[in-house]
Amino acid sequence: MLIKIALKNLLGARLRTILNIFVTAFSFFIILLMSGIYDGMLQHAKNVTIDTEIAGGAYWHPNYDPLDPMSFENAHSIVPNEIKLLVDQNKAFPVLVSQVSIYPGGRIMPAILKGIPPDQNIVNMPTQSLNGFNDGTIPILIGKGMAQDTKLNVGDSFTIRWLDVDRTYDADEGTVVYIMDTENFKLDMNHIWVPLNIAQSMLAMEDQATYVTYKNGLMEVDNKGDWIIRDVNYLVQDMEAIIEADKPGAQIMYMILLALAAMGIFNAQVLSIFRRGKEIGTLMALGMPRSRVVTLFTIEGGLNSILSAVATLIIFGPALWYFGTSGIPLPIDYTEMGLMMAKRLIPVYSIGLILSTTILVSIVVLIVSYIPSRKISNMKPTDALRGKAIA
């Protein structure tokens, strides 16, 4: 019965209901969009890393620690046989890593040199650009960020100086053959990519590698020597740690948006009860107990949230769908700032996000509907009938 009356009240008070619903629906929309963008950003960063760097996983030389460049010197050996077999079957490719110094424009800069087979097609990198270059210098592939830092353009040459396996310093000229535009700053910042055979020759490490990246869906080989398998879960764990570390920030943002929505609804509800004092008094005079009047107003708030969810779907659903498929273009390139962000932000709306947002917003709406409604229970019917405001 109360639901019927509440629905009638809501539908009857057209403009007031429309405004309430619009405010709540807009809050729903903003919460979903912002959370979707945030989830999308994180998922995009993970996908980009897997697509351009990790593939199915990697076998690492036991001494290799990507976060410690000093370890590179001792992190190389002949690839174990079974892993080599994967390489021969084009199911994996080796990478040789070394610290080098480069001299672009006469300045000295530390860099990480990585030798990669130009013909690999396991990760999404334009390594083919390293093929067919034979002017006597070392063909170099760099990222856009690195090119900006070093002020290098395609065709520019610079000196590379390295320490070979015999601990002898050597140097040669390298020429930028391609500048890749990648969203994975880990392939870009301070990295120079050269053909694997040239890297092996430079470092006097014939047939050696630091790690081997393999295709997605391969089983772990039995005989991998002392090399260590690093699966996707391991390789994305730093990314997930960043995501985890960033969660409180996202939750604060979520709470702020929710609080804004709640304040809007709370205000609307307080105003509604303030203005409907006479109506409350009339309902009491007609024999509706106070507790039921409180329930009636709380139900009105609850129905408000249900109608708002429907309104979000109808009014803002097309916008959410559009942004979810076409993305939101970013005015600047954040990869230059060391952030792994797409050129267009594509929100991801998971079922979990939609359900949790709907449930949370509904609970908040119900609470903020109940709190002012509770004031009715302190109202004297005679005061209410006179339209006297709640104390």
Added chain:
Amino acid sequence: MNKKNSVIKINNVTKRFLVGGDYFFALKNIDLTLNEGEFTGLIGPSGSGKTTLLNIIGGLDSATEGDVNVLGHSMDNTSHNERATLRRKYMGFIFQSYNLLPVYSVFENVELPLILNKIDSNERAKKVNQAIEWVGLTDKRDSKPNMLSGGECQRTAIARSIVHGPALVMADEPTANLDAENSHNIMQILVKLNKELSTSFVFATHDEKIMGYLRRIVHLDDGQISKDEKVKNPKYN
């Protein structure tokens, strides 16, 4: 419930309010008995305690001292919920400013007491249509209050007050906002209902136009009953 004889029995009722540290007596030692089917007016100037007495009878307010027995129920010993039940089932209210719910149509406003009493929809529709017919608003049943004149609003309020067949209807200044013609129309409807349904009516008013319809006039002055007279031949009744 002893409806046949006394509908309202009030013994030595006092109502006082604390105003600025002093007590203001709205009612002083009121004794009053109203019987079934009576058409009674509480008459007096503003501030004489008419509305306060009406609110106490209706259980919307409580007496500071004294006993109030309405329709066989002692109002002193009943909870808020019990009083609400009593109002919902056996009482009807008519207010000076109609107190119609603005978002409801005439039909829906009149239907509300029946919804609160959980009457099924078919019976509801039948009773609402009958009540609307009694007050002559059949052609306005789907209109919202803002589309009605003052007289039509009050007629809607009357239909709402009698639709559930109450034993007692209380009307607080029902004609105060109406012109003479509408006031007479309203009073004629109420007299007709009183006769046809045997419903008891209590009015709080200082409107001279109403006097000619009342069969009993209780004069209130400064919170006390100054005169209680029965009118043998009311002018219009």
